[in-house]
Amino acid sequence: MSAVKIKQISDKDVDIVVENFDIAYLNSVRRLSLSEVPVLAIDDVVILENTSPVYDEVLAHRLGMIPLVTPVDRYSLPSECDCNNPSGCPKCRVMIVLDASAGESPRTVYSGELICPEDKDVKPVSDRIPIVKLAPNQKVKVEAYARMGRGKDHAKWQAANIAVLLEAKNGKGMYELKLETNGSYKASTLLTKSIQLLQKQIKTISEAVGEV
Ligand SMILES: [Zn+2]
Numbered sequence: 001m002s003a004v005k006i007k008q009i010s011d012k013d014v015d016i017v018v019e020n021f022d023i024a025y026l027n028s029v030r031r032l033s034l035s036e037v038p039v040l041a042i043d044d045v046v047i048l049e050n051t052s053p054v055y056d057e058v059l060a061h062r063l064g065m066i067p068l069v070t071p072v073d074r075y076s077l078p079s080e081c082d083c084n085n086p087s088g089c090p091k092c093r094v095m096i097v098l099d100a101s102a103g104e105s106p107r108t109v110y111s112g113e114l115i116c117p118e119d120k121d122v123k124p125v126s127d128r129i130p131i132v133k134l135a136p137n138q139k140v141k142v143e144a145y146a147r148m149g150r151g152k153d154h155a156k157w158q159a160a161n162i163a164v165l166l167e168a169k170n171g172k173g174m175y176e177l178k179l180e181t182n183g184s185y186k187a188s189t190l191l192t193k194s195i196q197l198l199q200k201q202i203k204t205i206s207e208a209v210g211e212v
Helices: 023-035 056-064 187-211
Strands: 003-009 013-019 039-050 094-101 107-110 130-134 139-149 160-167 174-181
Touching: 013 187, 023 160, 023 174, 023 187, 039 056, 056 130, 056 139, 094 130, 130 139, 174 187
Parallel strands: none
Antiparallel strands: 003 013, 013 174, 039 139, 094 139, 107 130, 160 174
């Protein structure tokens, strides 16, 4: 009989040990957590003002790589949204603004200064990610849009920092699956989402076979 034991769980990571389970399924769950579970990331950046020493493109790239807390099931992938609008709608994109300046002294602008006026639940997973250093009187003002995406399309959309599958130490067909999130979702949500995607894929196959 199959058995699953939770070895460790926190918001950030989950570690389960399973017995008498097909390793192929577990490996699919691992892979899906890295490449298929969609999360929000900044995807479109309009630089309104930038007098910092950092080039616009570099600033845009840095903003894209900041992990964002993603409310569960609130946003759709642009390709799956019913708006059919290339620039998106409130269901498939969310605006994030940054308006930071230095006064008399130089300072570092951190991720905590990114504000999402349309949705309080969307925010950087950490407030302390440095974005740009400003010299006195320099300024950056940015309007950005975050969209859902998948890790297979770009690393910025990868929901899992780490996803490994190991043979448990005592052997005997026991395996250990460890997932660590980038903070967009809780670890338990990431695991559930990965399993749901696997179920969906299997359902698609069985329906296709049923149609034959
Ligand atoms: Zn839409």
